[in-house]
Amino acid sequence: MxxxxxxxxxxxxxxxxxxxxxxxxxxxxxxxxxxxxxxxxxxxxxxxxxxxxxxxxxxxxxxxxxxxxxxxxxxxxxxxxxxxxxxxxxxxxxxxxxxxxxxxxxxxxxxxxxxxxxxxxxxxxxxxxxxxxxxxNLGLFWNKRLFKEAGLDPEKPPKTWEELVEYSEQIKEKTGKIGYELYTQGGEGTTWQWQVFLWGAGGEFLDPVTNYQKAAFNSEAGRKALQFWYDLIHEYEVSSISPWGLFGRGEAAMVMDGSWMVQFFPMQVDFELGAAVFPHPEDGVPATNMGxxxxxxxxxxxxxxxxxxxxxxxxxxxxxxxxxxxxxxxxxxxxxxxxxxxxxxxxxxxxxxxxxxxxxxxYANARPPINEYPEISDIFSKEILKALHDRMSVEEALESAEALVNDILK
Amino acid sequence: MRNLTSKSGSLTPAFFRKEQTAAFLLLFPSILILGVFNIYPAFYSIVLSFFEWNGFSPDIPFVGIENYKTLFTNGVFYNSLLVTIIYSVVVTFGSLIIGLLVAVALDRDIKGKTLYRILYFLPVVTPTVASGVVWKYLFDPTQGIINTMLSYINIQGPAWLNDSAWALFSVSIVGIWKRIGFCMIIYLAALQGVSANLYEAARIDGATEFNILKSIKIPLLSPATLFLTITGFIDSFRIFDLVYVMTNGGPVDETDVLGLMLYRNGFEYFKLGYASSIAVGIFGILLILSFVQWKFTQGGEAY
The missing domain is CATH 3.40.190.10 (Periplasmic binding protein-like II)
Structure with a gap:
């Protein structure tokens, strides 16, 4: 014992x-x-x-x-x-x-x-x-100086896509600057910004019910989001296909960027900045992507x-x-x-x-937590860029992306 | 070894043996380093191309020729192959022609010719990544020097790297710029070998400078041209860093060269088996090119 x-x-x-x-x-x-x-x-x-x-x-x-x-x-x-x-x-x-x-x-x-x-x-x-x-996460940054020059209220950011277009058109008309800067350089940068539009329109990227084993972006919400990007460039002509960084140089009035830029933008720019929750469609929901x-x-x-x-x-x-x-x-x-x-x-x-x-x-949504995500994101961005570059229609681009993504996941 | 212990019965055998031992000892460090860091990985990637592995998982299933099947039935591969071929042709011949003109121009007694030669050769020794970054600034559609200059003469320059129609051409310009100096040096060296008597005779016969270039210099420089064509193809086929820095393959896939496709699959998607099969593909193409070089130059003798 x-x-x-x-x-x-x-x-x-x-x-x-x-x-x-x-x-x-x-x-x-x-x-x-x-x-x-x-x-x-x-x-x-x-x-x-x-x-x-x-x-x-x-x-x-x-x-x-x-x-x-x-x-x-x-x-x-x-x-x-x-x-x-x-x-x-x-x-x-x-x-x-x-x-x-x-x-x-x-x-x-x-x-x-x-x-x-x-x-x-x-x-x-x-x-x-x-x-x-x-x-x-991602949100909207805007240039208060350009807003003022365009005769907009510098303290009032757009809350909806409709307002985003309206404000952008006014900025384009009054200042000649780009209204909203899109990330058109491809890869995850393009995909994860686009996902915010997709989620805002009520869509899903990959199908969560099948454990993310199927593409879900080729939906009404997906077409709406991609059509909106296309229209920003080609219909309203308030965005452009150009290297990233226009907003930081004062050449664009609005941009989607990350919370980390709260640290960096003030050191880079010589104008007053505003930040807001990213706009969503009038009949949609606020959304953001997160890292x-x-x-x-x-x-x-x-x-x-x-x-x-x-x-x-x-x-x-x-x-x-x-x-x-x-x-x-x-x-x-x-x-x-x-x-x-x-x-x-x-x-x-x-x-x-x-x-x-x-x-x-x-409002944050999660990108699909799967191994194949980097490849899917890359391929997806290529297909939607084809639509933006007018190589195929919005519907064709999403269909083609859906086929390619499902092929990776099968 | 048996042949060396010859019937002549002289001191040679022992001597040879000793020399071989010494040679082996001296070569051993380089063989070891080459073996571990070059040869083994090269062969390992051939092996890996028959497996499917993400680099993390402990199980590495054997998939046979599945990776190659995917590769050869894949539109992305053919796009990359085409982009790489276009890039190689433009860079090889572009730099060759400009390099020849520069060499001919600098092959005479002009003031400061050494300075010019150095200036033309500088891009060759400038690190590719640094060149790419600088050229990216030059090509910037709104703030770049090129479009700013063009705007002075009322030309609205293209978006260069962001324009589907211009991107590959823009990258090729940098490729050419980097290679002119090398072509110039080879041509200059070859021009030294052309006898001055030929020019003199031609001039007496009333030939113009252009006639001399066309009928004497170019034909006599043909071995150098052949050498430059083949090395040009081999070099530009392996292009990666320049494109990675300047466009990362974009817009969409207009500049998506094979090297980039390989990198993406291996180090971004972690599809090591598939990436290896791309590497083997590039290796195969380069092997054929090298074989052609060997054949045309009679085992390198002609040049």
Whole structure:
């Protein structure tokens, strides 16, 4: 009996001792102010948890996926890493990501506080392999100076597509500038902006009912969205096919761009900026697309996994997230943060331009969380550009894209 | 080895053996590096072209010739092939003709000819990515130098890289610009080999400069022309970086060269097997071109 107690004590001592020195790597690609804030937060965490040491390692965003790929082949993965939401399903293919559900259940962690649209990326069979840590979305920016020159109210952005056209035509007529700048350079840049129009018109990109295994954009909403783009260029002639960046140079009055530009535009431009939730059709719904990062754990020893989870739990906690979002300009991933009075007051007072993006959080749709997405997005953008370049009609372009996309998914 | 231990019975065998050992030892580092970083990956990509793999998943199913079937029944491949061929033809012959004219012009005693030669050769040694970025600015439809200049003489320039009809041509201009210097150097070297007596005789017979160019220089330069044609094709067939920086294949797919298609499938879509089959395709085409070169130049002897 006594022996048993000693043994038990011994075992627990060993566990505590071995737990004492858990040292794990955290691969990320946040640079600049974001990277500084992360380092600071990690230091706070390490101080508060003497038994865990998190070591943040910066890897450039362009190579983190490749780096994770080679690491997973050679068995040198970090315990913790982040990636762009759109790459998670691919990384999960390694089969080395840890299911977070048991941890969530054990700690009674409130998962419902996250925006649901963000949680689709971590879903894999019946598992949840990643959690959102940062988010960004798309909205409308407008040039107040050009609005004034065109005789428009500089404080009143368009709320609907109809107003977008109306304002653009007036801008074109009075100032000769482009009314609305479209992203016509192809690839994901074109596709993800177009999706905002599609969702605004009430459509879906891939069919969620079939688990995103079928194209759904060749619908009435899809035709409406693409026809609208076509008309902006060819019918109303308020947009053009040109290199990206007209808005930043003051050559276009309005543009769709990301919440991160709240940081960058003011440094680039010499005019007063406005930001708003992106316009939607009169009979449609407000919508936006979102980007961002999610955090995940690689299969390691139990102690390392537990330590990684402790960090995730801490980092995604409401207070830390408020601190993180305030410092970085990311959009809240949790409803409790977006609705927090202190946070909202802070944004209103110091980062007013960010406010519409925080509000858009609830209108955010998720791009399909599937491996084939990058290819689908690329091919899709090519087909709709064919319509914009007048190589085929709107209907033909969507039909052709549908056939090509379904072919990839079959 | 057996042949080397010859019947002559001299000291040669031992000597040869020693020399071979030394040669092997000296070559070993380069063989090792080439083997690990060039030869092994090249063969591995041939193997990989028969599999389907996204680079992440632990299962790598064998799919036989499925990737090649997809490749050869795919409109995207034929578009890329056509774009690459057009680009190669325009760049190869464009740079060849301009390079010849520049070489002929600089093959005489004019003031500052070394400076001119250096200026024409500079683009060859300028990094492709840097050239691409700079040219992209020059081609900008509203703020670029080219269209600004054109507007002075009341010409509304095209949108260059953003215009379906002009994009491939615009990229080719940069390709030509980068290659003129190389063609010039080869032609200059070849012109040194043409005897001055021929020109003199022609002039006595009353030939004009144009006659000399047409009837003496061009025919005598034909081995250089052949060499430049073939290397031109091989070089421009592998084009990737310039297009990647300038248009990324656009507008739509007007400048989507094979190298870009390969890159996209391998590193954006993570379809490593399919990307490998494209690589093998490009390799096959280049192999044929090299064979043609070998054949026409009698194993490189003619040049």
């Amino acid at each position: 006594k022996k048993g107690v000693v043994l038990l004590l011994f075992i627990s001592l060993i566990t505590v001792l071995s737990f004492a020195g858990v040292n794990i790597e955290f691969w990320h690609y946040w640079d600049g102010a974001n990277g500084d804030k992360l380092e600071e937060l990690v230091e706070t965490f390490n101080e508060a948890h003497p038994d865990i040491t998190i070591e943040p390692i910066f890897i450039p965003g362009s190579s983190i996926v490749t780096k994770i790929q080679t690491a997973s082949l050679s068995g040198r993965t970090p315990a913790l890493a982040i990636s762009d939401i759109i790459k998670i399903s691919l990384i999960a293919e390694t089969g080395q990501l840890v299911d977070l559900k048991p941890f969530i259940a054990k700690d009674d962690y409130n998962i419902d506080d996250f925006y649901e649209e963000l949680l689709v990326y971590g879903q894999r069979d019946n598992q949840l392999v990643s959690l959102p840590v940062s988010s960004s 961002g990062e999610q955090i995940f754990v690689f299969n390691k020893s139990e102690e390392e996994k537990q330590a990684a989870w402790e960090f995730i739990k801490w980092f995604t906690g409401k207070d830390i997230q408020i601190e993180w979002d305030k410092a970085t300009g990311f959009i809240p991933v949790k409803k409790s943060v977006a609705n927090d009075d202190g946070y909202v007051a802070y944004i209103k007072n110091t980062k007013r331009l960010l406010l519409p993006f925080v509000e858009s959080g609830k």
